[in-house]
Amino acid sequence: MVETALVNWSRLQFALTAGYHWLFVPLTLGLAIIMATMETIYVITGDEFWKRTSKFWMKLFAINFAVGIATGIILEFEFGTNWSNYSWFVGDIFGAPLAIEGIFAFFMEATFFAVMFFGWEKVSRRVHLASTWLTGIGAAISAVWILVANAWMQHPVGMEFNPDTVRHEMVDFWALVLNPVAVSKFFHSVFSGWMTGAVFVIGISCWYLLKRRETRFALASIRVAAIVGIIGTFAVMLSGDSSGVHAAKYQPMKLAAAEGLENGGEGAPFSIVPGVEIPAMLSILATHDIDGYVPGINNILDGYTTPDGERHLSADEKIERGKTAIEAFSTYRALKESDPAAAAIARQTLDENIDYFGYGYINSKEELVPPVPLVYWAFRIMVGLGGFLLLLMVVVLWLERRRRLADTALVQWVALLSIPLVYIAGQAGWIVAEVGRQPWVIEGLLPVSAAVSSVSVAAVQTTFWLFVAIFTLFLVIEMRIMIKAIKLGPNIETE
């Protein structure tokens, strides 16, 4: 029996690493665009002020960048160290985007980051500007590939199961890359990074305004950041909308959990908070149809028939078929050499039931329901904060254009105190995406319990606490260094 404790600690360790990684990456994605825009203004106008402005944000970018890299390398290798069965079972598909990410994106980031940071006097202005953009583009390209990989886990496409090699094998590379879930996930994640960068820059700039320091610098930064942030937020909303539609289509349980929807149906209501609902809104959001059918948790477990007549199996039926698939797999393996005819029959049974293979590892249907309150509230926090931050950025930009921002201390305070909110929104988003798909590593094909490595619980606990200590230490140090650098202001000197 795979120990539950091992599965849970392995999940916790991965969540910890991913959560910390996602504290640093969005700022990298967003700040890159903001400082590249600033440097572009410098190259066009030749105004040294913009050079100094972009250089200041680059300092903060560099401090943050390093920790993102540090947490990222652990993530990549954790697929092997802690999810070794997963690594073989789907490595034929999953490894490719990781390798492409390294070859295409990471070298780009590494090379041009060094030119951007150390090359001011070594390369021409234009080459330097190109390097700054390429650092940001490299970061975005790396997001493409890791999200292609992640989207494949949420909605596996372009592969076939091969019982001889005991793994899923890629048969269509472009299906993997153009996976609709990957496309919306990419825009949703990258543009949420733009929001993070924008709220970060606005918040810190408002601190300068509160202190009545660096006013020109602060207002100029706010102008660029707010525009980037508002564009980003609209893109996040659009891609969030298509993410919802995809969840309804490919991961109905995730959607039901995010809505806390026990019993669904046609014209399903959208819950704002428990007890407050907008009639039919969930159907509109999830299916773009006011009468659209959205199944609830119970419907999914008990099985349901959509209005178009398509019957969806109950959990028990899926588990049954999963067990049939696994049994046929074993029969095929055992008889392959000795009794090819019987093996061929087993192979056929396996192929007929392969879509439910992962359900065979599920012991009871309760396991198929993710932790509803966590997903439900994470979703509300994400959307609520997103809406609030959009409002904030619009207000800040409006006040700035009316030349009143420098005198509106209340808004400055709100903006400063909103910096943590954008991080909370980002973390909540990943909780919806990742906790919402439990118990699946790969939707329907492999549950977490069949994906873990065979290491002891104690080993995983040890590395978990080790990573907690290291990452927390780095986070605290990074924040202290940033605060010191911010207090010094745009003329920041090291020592």
Added chain:
Amino acid sequence: MITYDFLQHYWWFIIALLGGLLVFLLFVQGGNALIFIAGKDESERQLIVNSTGRKWELTFTTLVTFGGAFFASFPLFYSTSFGGAYWVWILILVTFVFQAVSYEFQSKAGNILGKNTFRAFLTLNGCLAPLLIGTAVGTFFTGSDFTVNKSAVGDIASPVISRWGNAWHGLEAVANPFNVEFGVMVLSLAVSLGALYLINNIDNPKLATQLRRCLGVSFGLFLVLLLIVCYHLITMGGFAVDATGAVTIEQGKYFKNLLEMPAVLALLLVGAVLLVAGVAATLLRKDFKRGIWFAAPGTTLAVMALFMVVGYNNTAYYPSTADLASSLTLANSSSSEFTLRTMAVVSLIIPFVVAYIAYFWRQMDKKSLTTDELTHGEKY
């Protein structure tokens, strides 16, 4: 013809290339191992940190890409070795994690732990990473304690395919002297490369003299270990694969591979000559600074040859001592033909990537690093 077999060998070539480049780029680690040894005062240490600090991300990225490429092309290695030799890989990763933040944090106000602590992290990574990576690669020749049973997926209660045979989870590799010798060899090579790189990259005659002294010691140690390792490689049993895929231990297999693959032997010899020439010229001529440009390609070629010796010519590259049949070979651990073919197309971009890295490397390093530049320009 581009057959499945060809693609598997092609991808092992890419792995060998990335492995070779990675060991060459360990000059960053080797240089950092010398921060407190070759750097006698603050300005010298600052020069070393800033010199390796402009290259560290390339090493780091090569490590990550090496991992990614291994995952994409030979996923069974990824799952068996990383999930099995858990502690070795976690240790390696942790030292790199500390390295990643240390450059940026070390001289910044508010860094809590102080400059010397972060530089000590750099030195720690500088020593441990080459040592541990070398020791881990040593097990490619000596074997590890694991079993692979793909049919386990059908066992609902216990579906894990790759299992490690002991609770040490990889740490037991140090019990085999060959692995440790291999690790120390890689470490002394990395330190030699680090010294060569710093001599070339930094314009400071006093520091250069100290670095030359370090180079003499580390390269001497390297040569001794190289002889020991070569002696073992010639005499030790290797893991041979026959036409049916069965693995047996064959005396002198690795030496035989060299003789049977003259191109690989040539690669190894050319690499060794370049490496020795680069170091010898640097040690013998006080005004010669370009040793790294000979030692770097030399190292890359020699390491590539070693990877080919352990993977080509019907050899199990990640052998199991617990169960010979579980040993990983190019044929039984690779991705599907479709994936290898797709990734082969992707790999065509590698020369372009190498070209732009080289171009900007030259742009950035036209002038050697001086204390003057660190006083007036950007620095860590």
